[in-house]
Amino acid sequence: MRRLARRPIAILIALLLPLIAWPDAVSAQSRTEIAAKQKPRQSKAKLKAKQDAKTKKKGSKEKAASADARIWSTSREGASPVLQYGKATEEAIVSFSCQPDSGLVRVIAVAASGTRGLRAGDGARIRLMSGRNRFEVAGTAFASEKGPALFISGTTRIAPRFFALFKNSETMTVEVPGRTTGISLKSLGPRGEQFERACLGRR
Numbered sequence: 001m002r003r004l005a006r007r008p009i010a011i012l013i014a015l016l017l018p019l020i021a022w023p024d025a026v027s028a029q030s031r032t033e034i035a036a037k038q039k040p041r042q043s044k045a046k047l048k049a050k051q052d053a054k055t056k057k058k059g060s061k062e063k064a065a066s067a068d069a070r071i072w073s074t075s076r077e078g079a080s081p082v083l084q085y086g087k088a089t090e091e092a093i094v095s096f097s098c099q100p101d102s103g104l105v106r107v108i109a110v111a112a113s114g115t116r117g118l119r120a121g122d123g124a125r126i127r128l129m130s131g132r133n134r135f136e137v138a139g140t141a142f143a144s145e146k147g148p149a150l151f152i153s154g155t156t157r158i159a160p161r162f163f164a165l166f167k168n169s170e171t172m173t174v175e176v177p178g179r180t181t182g183i184s185l186k187s188l189g190p191r192g193e194q195f196e197r198a199c200l201g202r203r
Contacts, residue, residue, distance in 0.1 A: 072188045074195060081198035083191060085183055091146060093181060094174050098158065098199035105158045105199065107137045111150040111176045118177050124152045126176055130185070131169035135162050152176050158199055166192035 070093070075082045077097060084095035094109045109126045111118060118124060120143045128135040139154025156162075165172055172183045185192075 072191050074191050081195055083195040091144060091149070091151075094183065096195070098195075100199055100201060103158050104155050105162060106153065106155045107139070108151055108153045109174050109176050110144075111141060111152050111179055118150060120150065124177050126152055126154055126174070128165055129173040129175070130165040130167075130171070133161060133164045133169070135159075135165055163192075163196045163199075166196075 070085060070087050072083065072085050073088075075084075079101070080097045080099055082095060082097045084092035086092035086094075091110065092108070094107070097106045097108075098104070099106070107126050107128070111124070118141055120141055122141045124139055124141050126137045126139055128137075137154035137156050139152040141150050141152050143149075144151055166185065166188060170185055172185055174181045174183060
């Protein structure tokens with residue numbers, strides 16, 4: 001009799017065990033499904049963060065390269081139009097500024113640092129060559145305010161052969177005592193003509 005009495009209880013326990021375990025199974029399955037849904041989101045977020053980091057790094061490199069590149073640029077110093085070549089972060093290798101009212105052009109070129117025998121205040125010549133065109137300016141050496149380099153500055157009258165330096169050639173050579181520099185004219189673009197018009201506009 002006792003064995004018969006125990007049998008229904010055992011059957012009841014066997015029926016209840018799956019019901020007791022079912023919530024845990026459902027909970028585990030839900031957690032697995034939620035994790036599966038969140039994983040792609042997390043992966044997308046990480047991928048986007050990596051892409052943003054690469055874009056930022058690339059932008060920084062491009063910005064640094066741009067600052068380090070030597071380019072032609074135009075500006076104004078008061079009423080004087082200026083055309084210069086060099087890095088944005090440094091003093092120009094060579095610059096030209098016109099004085100339209102007086103018909104003069106000032107040329108400034110960097111000389112080699114520590115040029116033997118050349119000191120601030122000494123006379124020196126700047127020779128500009130482009131194709132068959134030659135232009136020479138007598139100037140005076142002066143010390144840079146930002147470093148040990150010397151510069152030579154000279155003023156002369158505006159002449160057609162001066163503007164010819166910027167035409168029909170791909171390279172301009174700037175020659176000063178102790179230093180000869182080749183400068184590309186390919187990136188000059190319309191700046192040469194704009195500078196010429198600005199210099200001659202008030203004459």
